[in-house]
Amino acid sequence: MDTLRLQYPVHTGDKRLLLPAGAILSMETLDDLISSSKATSYRTHPLFKYGSVKKDLLHQMERPPYDFIFSGREKIESVMGMLEKVRLVTPVLDSLGYFKKDDYHTYCHVLMVFALSTLIARDLLPDSLGWMYEASTGPTHDIGKICVPMHVLKKVTPLTRTERRMMDHHSVAGYVLLSYFQKDPRNLAAIIARDHHERRDGSGVPRGIRLTDLAVEIIVICDVYDALISPRPYRPDPYDNRTAIEEITKLAEMNKIGWEVVKSLVAHNRREKPEHREVEVSREKRGTPPSPNFYGIVREDDNASGLAHEKRRHRRVALTGTATLKPKGKRDVQPVQTMIADISLSGMGVYADNPIEEGVSFSIDIYFVSLEGSMATVSVSGNTCFVRQIKDIYFVGIHFKEELDPIKHPSLYNYLLCI
Numbered sequence: 223m224d225t226l227r228l229q230y231p232v233h234t235g236d237k238r239l240l241l242p243a244g245a246i247l248s249m250e251t252l253d254d255l256i257s258s259s260k261a262t263s264y265r266t267h268p269l270f271k272y273g274s275v276k277k278d279l280l281h282q283m284e285r286p287p288y289d290f291i292f293s294g295r296e297k298i299e300s301v302m303g304m305l306e307k308v309r310l311v312t313p314v315l316d317s318l319g320y321f322k323k324d325d326y327h328t329y330c331h332v333l334m335v336f337a338l339s340t341l342i343a344r345d346l347l348p349d350s351l352g353w354m355y356e357a358s359t360g361p362t363h364d365i366g367k368i369c370v371p372m373h374v375l376k377k378v379t380p381l382t383r384t385e386r387r388m389m390d391h392h393s394v395a396g397y398v399l400l401s402y403f404q405k406d407p408r409n410l411a412a413i414i415a416r417d418h419h420e421r422r423d424g425s426g427v428p429r430g431i432r433l434t435d436l437a438v439e440i441i442v443i444c445d446v447y448d449a450l451i452s453p454r455p456y457r458p459d460p461y462d463n464r465t466a467i468e469e470i471t472k473l474a475e476m477n478k479i480g481w482e483v484v485k486s487l488v489a490h491n492r493r494e495k496p497e498h499r500e501v502e503v504s505r506e507k508r509g510t511p512p513s514p515n516f517y518g519i520v521r522e523d524d525n526a527s528g529l530a531h532e533k534r535r536h537r538r539v540a541l542t543g544t545a546t547l548k549p550k551g552k553r554d555v556q557p558v559q560t561m562i563a564d565i566s567l568s569g570m571g572v573y574a575d576n577p578i579e580e581g582v583s584f585s586i587d588i589y590f591v592s593l594e595g596s597m598a599t600v601s602v603s604g605n606t607c608f609v610r611q612i613k614d615i616y617f618v619g620i621h622f623k624e625e626l627d628p629i630k631h632p633s634l635y636n637y638l639l640c641i
């Protein structure tokens with residue numbers, strides 16, 4: 223295992239410190255932790271006997287698109303029959319109680335990743351039942367979030383760099399916790415907790431390794447899919463199912479995830495439920511991502527922002543902002559999501575994932591977050607005046623049709639004056 227250093231402490235749900243910040247996460251460290259006097263033997267209990275897990279899971283399976291994915295008596299009975307046999311140690315079950323009480327998004331998320339990954343594992347893994355018992359994957363992959371402050375988990379505006387690091391800590395924290403609870407740092411559930419934000423091309427976290435394990439990849443894809451189709455603190459509206467599958471397809475096109483799991487997911491979303499090997503995945507992109515969406519937008523820490531504040535009085539650099547560009551008079555062309563790099567009263571520069579033609583007119587929805595966290599939304603008109611490609615991203619200059627003024631755009635104007 224590549225060596226990881228903990229950036230933050232790892233503690234149990236009852237706040238017992240397992241490892242401090244700065245600890246080197248080697249096999250020896252984990253073996254020492256497991257054999258230390260802190261180690262306790264935990265008894266296992268049936269997952270479905272804990273609280274209202276079974277009822278809540280069935281309830282979540284009734285919401286779209288899961289109602290369609292799990293449609294058919296045989297499918298529900300088969301998956302529920304598999305899940306029914308799962309037993310987990312007490313602290314893992316208690317983490318579900320914690321999420322249900324304090325972070326309902328995460329609670330529903332871990333249950334549905336569990337159910338969906340079991341369905342897909344049934345298609346793709348020869349010993350799916352064994353995999354599921356060994357991995358107990360769904361309800362445990364995000365257990366490390368018990369080590370992330372609740373205000374970070376539930377933040378509705380962009381995370382600061384420090385908060386992003388706190389959030390990313392949940393993968394390694396989950397690895398330590400599950401190694402400790404299961405008394406084995408090599409158990410699949412612990413490995414999945416550690417690696418479920420890694421990608422095939424090595425662009426993930428925490429280690430940036432190239433993901434090659436199909437069992438882990440099933441969780442990776444179910445994790446992304448459920449995050450897209452569910453409301454999240456940083457994005458109040460979920461993706462519609464079509465757009466969510468397009469986003470998943472884009473990840474496969476970029477070789478961040480593999481096609482096999484994507485095909486299985488698409489097969490369960492098709493009316494005729496084809497065999498996953500026979501699925502042709504559409505590459506057409508016509509969905510519209512919801513706005514606002516602050517996923518992946520990170521702002522400077524408050525101290526850094528304070529310093530930057532002085533400089534920005536003159537430079538007018540947007541602290542945090544996104545813009546949705548809607549081509550005028552082209553109903554068949556989908557809106558483009560961008561991140562604002564720079565803005566003034568007469569125009570702005572944005573970063574976009576895809577090329578945009580020069581000279582195209584757009585109506586533009588701008589979303590800003592102020593230093594205090596309040597949000598401003600305004601609509602303006604403009605046209606692209608230049609497009610530059612920088613590696614695999616595009617920098618687009620936009621000229622506003624009318625200069626921003628305090629009467630027409632009071633919230634944006636005030637915002638511009640204070641940056």
Ligand SMILES: [Fe+2]
Pocket residue numbers: 363364392418419
């Ligand atoms: Fe996660």
Ligand SMILES: [Fe+2]
Pocket residue numbers: 331335363364445
């Ligand atoms: Fe997750």
